[in-house]
Amino acid sequence: xxxxxxxxxxxxxxxxxxxxxxxxxxxxxxxxGPGLPSGGGLLTFEPLRTDGLRRLAETTDGPAEDLxxxxxxxxxxxxxxxxxxxxxxxxxxGEITTTYLFDAVDSRPFAPSLEALVRFAxxxxxxxxxxxxxxxxxxRYGTKAATEASRRLLALFEEGAGxxxxxxxxxxxxxxxxxxxxxxxxxxxxxxxLPARLLDQEFGQGRVARFEEVDFPGTLTHEPTRRFLRxxxxxxxxxxxxxxxxxxLPTLTEYFVSERADDYPLEHLPAHADRLIRLGRxxxxxxxxxxxxxxxxxNFSEPEASLYALNTDVxxxxxxxxxxxxxxxxxxxxxxxxxxxxxxxxxxxxxxxxASVDPTGTTTDADWHYWTELFxxxxxxxx
Numbered sequence: 001x002x003x004x005x006x007x008x009x010x011x012x013x014x015x016x017x018x019x020x021x022x023x024x025x026x027x028x029x030x031x032x033g034p035g036l037p038s039g040g041g042l043l044t045f046e047p048l049r050t051d052g053l054r055r056l057a058e059t060t061d062g063p064a065e066d067l068x069x070x071x072x073x074x075x076x077x078x079x080x081x082x083x084x085x086x087x088x089x090x091x092x093x094g095e096i097t098t099t100y101l102f103d104a105v106d107s108r109p110f111a112p113s114l115e116a117l118v119r120f121a122x123x124x125x126x127x128x129x130x131x132x133x134x135x136x137x138x139x140r141y142g143t144k145a146a147t148e149a150s151r152r153l154l155a156l157f158e159e160g161a162g163x164x165x166x167x168x169x170x171x172x173x174x175x176x177x178x179x180x181x182x183x184x185x186x187x188x189x190x191x192x193x194l195p196a197r198l199l200d201q202e203f204g205q206g207r208v209a210r211f212e213e214v215d216f217p218g219t220l221t222h223e224p225t226r227r228f229l230r231x232x233x234x235x236x237x238x239x240x241x242x243x244x245x246x247x248x249l250p251t252l253t254e255y256f257v258s259e260r261a262d263d264y265p266l267e268h269l270p271a272h273a274d275r276l277i278r279l280g281r282x283x284x285x286x287x288x289x290x291x292x293x294x295x296x297x298x299n300f301s302e303p304e305a306s307l308y309a310l311n312t313d314v315x316x317x318x319x320x321x322x323x324x325x326x327x328x329x330x331x332x333x334x335x336x337x338x339x340x341x342x343x344x345x346x347x348x349x350x351x352x353x354x355a356s357v358d359p360t361g362t363t364t365d366a367d368w369h370y371w372t373e374l375f376x377x378x379x380x381x382x383x
Contacts, residue, residue, distance in 0.1 A: 010034060010035030010036060010037065010038065011035050011036045011037075011038050011045050011048050012031065012032060012033070012034075012035035012036075013031045013032055013035075013048070013052075013053070014032065015028075015032060017031075017052060017053060018031060018032070018053065019053070021053050021055070021071055021091045022053070022071070022089070022091040023091055023092055024090075024091060024092055024093055024094040026094055026113065026115070027089070027091070027094040027113070027114055030113075030114045030115055031114070034115075034118075036048065036073070036074070036114065036118065037118065037121070037122075040077075040121055040125060041077065041125055041128065042076065042077055042121045042124055042125065043074055043075070043076060043077060043087065043117075043121050044074055044075055044077055045073060045074040045087075046074070046075075047072050047074055047075070047086075048073055048074065051072075053071050054071065054072050055068065055069055055070070055071060055072075056068055056069070056070045056071070056072055056088060056099070056101075056104060057069070059072050059086075060102070060104050062104070062105075063099075063104035063105070064104060064106060067088065067099065067104055067105075067106075067107055069091070070088035070089065070091075070097070070099075070107070071088065071089040071091055072086050072087070072088060072089075072101075073087050073088070073089045073096075074086070074087040075087060076098065076168075076345075076348070078344075078348045079348055079351040079352065079355070079362070079372065081372070081373075081376070082344065082347070082348060082351075082376060083100055083102070083344075084100075084101075085098045085099070085100055085344070085345075086098065086099055086100070086101050087110065087117075088107055089114070094112070094113045094114065095109070095111070095112055095113070096110045096111040096112075096113070096114065096117050097109055097110050098110045098168070108166070108167065108168075108341075108342065109164075109166040109167075110166050110168060111160075111161070111166065111169075112160075112161055112162065116160040116161060119156075119160055120156075120157060120160060120169055123153065123156050124169075124172050124176065127149060127153055127176060127177060128176070128356065133152065133156065134149060134152070134153075137149055137180060140180065141180055141181065141182060141183030141193075141195075142180070142181065142183075142195050143181055143195060143198070143201075145180045145181075146177045146178050146179075146180040146181045147177075149177035149180055150173055150174055150177040150178075153172070153173040153176075153177060154170070154173035154174070157169045157170070157172075157173055167337070167338060167341045167342030167346075168342060168345045170337075170338065171338055171342060171345050171346045171348075171349040174330050174338075175327065175349040175350060175353050176349060176352065176356075178323060178326065178353055179353050179356045179357050181194075181195065181198070181319070181322070182194050182195070182198075182315070182319050182357065185315060188224060188227070188228070188315070189223070189227075190224045190225075190228060190295070190313045190314065190315035190316075191312045191313055191315050191316050191358065192315040192316055192318075192319055192357065192358075193315070194232060194315060194318060194319065198318075198322060199232065199233065199234070199235055199318060199321075199322060202235075202322050202325055202326060202329075203235040203236075203325065207235060207236055207237070208233045208234065208235050208236070209233050209234060209235075209236050209243055209245045210229070210230060210231065210232070211229045211230055211233065211249070212230065213226075213230070214248065215229075215248045215249050216229075216248070216249060216277075217248070217249060217250065217251050217254070217277055217292070219251060219274055219275040219277065219292040219293075220249070220290070220292040221292055221293060222290075222291070222292060222293060222294060222295040224295060224313070225290060225292075225295040225313065225314050228313075228314045228315060228318075229314065232315075232318065234279065234280075234314070234317070234318060234321070235321055235325070238321040238324065238325055239321070239324040239325055239328065239382065240282055240283055240371075240374055240382065241280055241281070241282055241288060241321060242280050242281050243280040244278060244279060244280045244281075249277050249278065249279065250277070250278055251273065251274050251276060251277055251278070251292075252269060252270070252273040252274075252276040252277070252278050252287065252289055252300060253266070253273040253274050255278045255287070256269060256273075260302075264302060268305040269305070270300070270307055272291075275291060275293055276289040276290070276291060276292070276298070276300070277289060277290050277292050282299060282370060283374075285301070285302040285303055286299050286300065286301050286302065286370065287299070287300040287302065288300075288310065288317075289307075290313075290314060295313045295314065296309070296311075296312065296313065296360075297310045297311040297312070297313060297314060297316070297317045298310050299370045308361065308368060308369065308370060309360050309361040309366070309369070310360070310361055310369075310370055311358055311360055311361070312358050312359075312360040316357060316358035316360070319357055319358065320354060320358065320371055323350070323353065323354065324350075324382075324383075327346075327350060327383055328383070331346075331383070338383075339381075343378045343383065344376070344378070346383055347376045347378075347383060350383065351372050351375055351376075354371060354372070
């Protein structure tokens with residue numbers, strides 16, 4: 001095998017490396033010629049660099065009989081905390097599938113060839129970087145831009161897959177462009193600038209609550225947050241979240257004194273609980289709060305008496321709630337194809353999309369993050 005020096009982007013194999021494992025002529029040509037990228041944001045081919053071509057039967061115990069001779073060539077770069085999913089090459093047909101090494105009893109279609117695989121990954125990364133096929137979208141934001149980019153990416157996948165787009169790439173085409181819906185905050189003082197009426201269009205008229213000055217406690221001094229809650233608002237009921245609308249927004253201390261005095265010792269509240277304003281509840285005894293001074297949005301876990309970063313501010317919170325709701329709309333339209341056939345891959349696409357818009361809590365050094373943990377909860381049916 002030959003790997004490349006710094007600045008060169010391909011891992012190639014020699015004819016001797018291929019041996020009897022790869023009989024598919026176009027695949028042999030690709031591996032000995034153009035090769036595979038040594039880096040990227042979606043896939044890694046490090047197993048080829050470190051171990052060469054190996055049959056699945058040599059890599060893990062007890063694979064399904066029809067998978068034993070597939071070759072392990074790489075892995076999907078799922079977000080931290082998710083199980084790694086390996087890439088398998090069929091040396092006779094050149095087709096690429098995926099499987100989990102710890103339970104290699106079946107596989108899922110991924111790409112018809114190495115050439116298609118490399119192209120699919122490249123155009124997806126071009127979308128992320130708004131370059132190449134998607135350079136025209138740089139500086140464009142809103143639902144129209146996201147819809148157009150999604151259609152373009154899906155068309156590229158359909159062209160390379162003969163019209164049958166595997167679930168991973170379908171999720172990428174339908175979910176990842178949603179990051180274009182909201183542009184970076186400029187004059188608003190928040191992380192994102194959401195399109196006007198975005199929440200009303202998604203959740204329906206009358207289902208988005210906007211607050212008045214009288215609803216804000218004195219410790220909510222962060223003016224961009226106050227303005228957002230007055231002018232844009234938040235959905236009253238969203239996936240995993242229910243907004244407090246019946247009374248003026250309480251501080252975390254006020255909420256526990258009035259609602260949980262018999263259930264929760266106040267000494268377990270954070271020292272600065274008076275400046276934490278409770279916007280509503282998350283599932284499983286979690287309160288969603290905003291820091292009245294900084295505008296940071298946090299999750300207060302009542303069972304653990306702990307605060308966790310949730311979103312950068314109310315603008316990225318609103319985007320997250322919109323993203324969760326919109327994903328369900330998409331999956332309903334597809335008759336739940338993604339959630340039934342590729343839930344884990346859909347969850348990975350959701351986490352990548354959220355991280356590209358709001359890195360708070362989704363960074364690799366985060367110990368725990370409410371949204372990303374719940375995205376992965378297939379049993380709970382969050383997505």
